[in-house]
Amino acid sequence: MPKYNINLITARRSYSIKDITDLYGVSGKTCRRWISEEGLATIEGIKPYFIRGEDLIDFINKQREKGKIPIRENEFLCLKCHKAVKAKAGSEQIIETGKTIGKDNHKQLRKAGICEVCGRKVFKYLRVCQRD
Numbered sequence: 831m832p833k834y835n836i837n838l839i840t841a842r843r844s845y846s847i848k849d850i851t852d853l854y855g856v857s858g859k860t861c862r863r864w865i866s867e868e869g870l871a872t873i874e875g876i877k878p879y880f881i882r883g884e885d886l887i888d889f890i891n892k893q894r895e896k897g898k899i900p901i902r903e904n905e906f907l908c909l910k911c912h913k914a915v916k917a918k919a920g921s922e923q924i925i926e927t928g929k930t931i932g933k934d935n936h937k938q939l940r941k942a943g944i945c946e947v948c949g950r951k952v953f954k955y956l957r958v959c960q961r962d
């Protein structure tokens with residue numbers, strides 16, 4: 831998850847999906863996924879959705895924590911399962927992104943697979959140390 835600046839959020843304000851898309855430049859679709867799949871709380875009984883600033887701050891903090899889930903070499907972080915998962919046997923692919931990382935210009939690789947728990951696509955970025 832990209833870094834969303836929680837200082838932009840006022841805890842005591844309520845936010846519509848439009849407010850959040852304006853604030854962070856995310857799509858309405860992303861925002862609705864946060865609500866439907868990733869546990870972003872909305873104010874009950876109101877549609878279209880409104881989100882309390884404090885809930886939005888909580889959500890973003892939790893998303894950040896997720897980034898800290900330790901993931902082993904053979905695992906991926908599944909955003910649906912909210913945990914480190916293994917990829918289905920045979921589903922893993924490694925693709926060169928064509929980008930390089932860091933001052934040493936390590937090649938960036940994207941490793942993708944299918945979550946063996948929920949079947950959602952999972953991926954992570956790796957870098958290759960070039961030795962010459």
Ligand SMILES: [Zn+2]
Binds near residue numbers: 912946947950
């Ligand atoms: Zn999963």
